[in-house]
Amino acid sequence: MSKSESTAQQKSAATLDDDEPDDWDKRIFSTGCADENMKLTDCHFEKKDWRACTKEMEVFRACWKKHNNDERTSSKDA
Incomplete structure (x- = not known):
């Protein structure tokens, strides 16, 4: 493995570990x-x-509707 590949893997692992x-x-x-x-x-x-x-699922759906996410995301209740 080259040094640049190793550095890229370290950066990738650091990105996965952050809390952002x-x-x-x-x-x-x-x-x-x-x-x-x-x-x-x-x-x-x-x-x-x-x-x-x-x-x-029902609790999630109720929350979704309460926050008007159907309108915001252009989704439809099936």
Whole structure:
């Protein structure tokens, strides 16, 4: 491995380890529903089945609507 490759890998690892919010985090925080999203994601991670997370999904949907994210993101309730 060349020195430049090693330096690039170190910079990449440092970027992954920092606590600064990335673009994804910023978008989630801007919805006003970051906590609800985290609980829903954690539920799915633990249970490996979205159908087992209907309570968390309903809480997230209520938050999404409360913050008018349908209008902001041009999404539609299916």
